Amino acid sequence: MSHGEREPAAELGLLDATMIGMGAMIGAGIFVLTGLAAELSGPAAILVFALNGAVTAFTGLSYAELASAIPKSGGGYAFVREIFDDLPSFVMGWMLWFAYMIAGGLYALGFAPNFLELLHVYGYVPPPGEVGAVALPLLPAIPATVALAFGAVLVLVLVNAVSTAASGSVETIFTIVKVSILVIFVAFGFLSAGGGGETSFTFQNFDPLFTGDGGALSILPAMGLTFIAFEGYDLITTVTEEVKNPRENIPKAIFASLAVTVVVYLLVVTVAIGTLGAEGLAAAGEAGIAEAATSFMPKGLPVIQNGGAVIVFGAVFSTITALNAVVIASSRVAFSMGREGQLLPRFGHIHHRFGTPFLAILGSALVMLGSVVLPTKSAGNMSSLFFLLSFIVVNGALIKLRRERPDMRRPYEVPYYPVTPVLAIGLNLLLTVVLVEYLFRTDLLALALSIGWIVLGVVGYYALERRPEVATGDAGPPEPTPSDPEDD
Numbered sequence: 001m002s003h004g005e006r007e008p009a010a011e012l013g014l015l016d017a018t019m020i021g022m023g024a025m026i027g028a029g030i031f032v033l034t035g036l037a038a039e040l041s042g043p044a045a046i047l048v049f050a051l052n053g054a055v056t057a058f059t060g061l062s063y064a065e066l067a068s069a070i071p072k073s074g075g076g077y078a079f080v081r082e083i084f085d086d087l088p089s090f091v092m093g094w095m096l097w098f099a100y101m102i103a104g105g106l107y108a109l110g111f112a113p114n115f116l117e118l119l120h121v122y123g124y125v126p127p128p129g130e131v132g133a134v135a136l137p138l139l140p141a142i143p144a145t146v147a148l149a150f151g152a153v154l155v156l157v158l159v160n161a162v163s164t165a166a167s168g169s170v171e172t173i174f175t176i177v178k179v180s181i182l183v184i185f186v187a188f189g190f191l192s193a194g195g196g197g198e199t200s201f202t203f204q205n206f207d208p209l210f211t212g213d214g215g216a217l218s219i220l221p222a223m224g225l226t227f228i229a230f231e232g233y234d235l236i237t238t239v240t241e242e243v244k245n246p247r248e249n250i251p252k253a254i255f256a257s258l259a260v261t262v263v264v265y266l267l268v269v270t271v272a273i274g275t276l277g278a279e280g281l282a283a284a285g286e287a288g289i290a291e292a293a294t295s296f297m298p299k300g301l302p303v304i305q306n307g308g309a310v311i312v313f314g315a316v317f318s319t320i321t322a323l324n325a326v327v328i329a330s331s332r333v334a335f336s337m338g339r340e341g342q343l344l345p346r347f348g349h350i351h352h353r354f355g356t357p358f359l360a361i362l363g364s365a366l367v368m369l370g371s372v373v374l375p376t377k378s379a380g381n382m383s384s385l386f387f388l389l390s391f392i393v394v395n396g397a398l399i400k401l402r403r404e405r406p407d408m409r410r411p412y413e414v415p416y417y418p419v420t421p422v423l424a425i426g427l428n429l430l431l432t433v434v435l436v437e438y439l440f441r442t443d444l445l446a447l448a449l450s451i452g453w454i455v456l457g458v459v460g461y462y463a464l465e466r467r468p469e470v471a472t473g474d475a476g477p478p479e480p481t482p483s484d485p486e487d488d
Helices: 014-025 029-069 076-083 086-121 144-162 168-191 215-230 233-238 246-296 308-339 358-371 376-404 419-442 444-465
Strands: 133-136 139-143 299-301
Touching (some): 014 168, 014 233, 014 246, 014 308, 029 076, 029 215, 029 233, 029 308, 029 376, 076 233, 076 376, 086 144, 139 144, 144 308, 168 246, 168 308, 215 246, 233 246, 233 308, 246 308, 376 444
16 A cells, blocks of 8 residues: 555545445436437437446346445546456556546536536526637637536546545435436426427427337447446445445445436436437537426525525536536546556555545546547547447456455345356447447547547556566555455
8 A cells, every 4th residue: 555545534424335336326427418319319318328227227237246246446447457458458448548538527527517507507608508608818619518527627636636536415405406406407398298288298309219220129339428427326436445344335335326316317318318309418518407497497486586596506406516526426437446556656645645546636627637538429429339338347356356356245246147247248349339430420529539548548558567566566556455355
């Protein structure tokens, strides 16, 4: 363990762990991705999220077993590092690190239009689509959304670099606030049914369900793009060592957070499409939920004036808290890799003054800040692609662990092994192939950057292997072994 590192205290209970997963999954994805899903699949977007929830559940089972067998912080990287050799575990960590960093860019890009929508609700700025560029003396005109996204990342990186992460209790409160706001959104949306207005809820907006030329198969690219929506349970396992009785509470938290999240997504998407229609939701893009809310929520209320402002505030709040979560997650993956000697050892150090993985946070920030200039769809595509690849490796790790250590203590075991992890690998692989084919046709920039990141990682891996301190085993003290069963 690096000099100055403190042992994490196991202070988070089952509720806190569940809320960490829900906080990430019901964070920005529900506001940012629904419009993009509607653009690709029309009203069938509701099936996109339902099926993605089902696909994710299979990998969730593998996460639950691995977390019960290897109660160690670091998420999927920690499991794979425990089971695979150096190169496969490095590639896993490299991909997961990138996925979180790009997710940060995606959430920042989702924050910007929703923040402009909040200002618009109170009449301070025109609608987000009509807000022009920011004119800076020494730089070309920068779109306001890019400037806001860049600023959001910069502020959160600085906050996390000089202070420790928010406690699990704070995350629990934030998540309860977010879910409560969405419950209000769903309630008012259904209550608008029968109102006869252009934005009143009606099931006619779901007819026909499939609008693309490819019929039901047209939802597959949308599934690939929005897969990132349900990756949040990996965050639960990044703080395993801070959870009480992790061998039992982590699997329960994974299942509970996934189940509640899928239900919330389906209700919100149903209301959004039922009121705006798939075309209206798609046209609104990242601000789709906010625009739907302002269309049917009551106006002329005391203090807040516009009921829709509550939902728009929820969108701003959710995207910024989700951004904060991935700043923490990405830096922890980099920190773990640095501690293992799989990145520069300095990434695995705790800052002597701030008590944070300072360089790991700053290193993650570089990619995250650069990603805010990408189109939102490209950021979502890349992040989903790398999470899909990572989950394939995690399911492979489960199979390898079962074969090599059959007698290992596992308080939770996936049912119907090996069918379940093999099915998870197959489904994740199918979505990966569909997404790559989609990128090849429509988003070569995202495909090229994804390939470039993998190539850069492999080159960097072998370059790091040649460093004298790594070759002689002096890259840093080894990671502590997982807790013994008696420690639980």
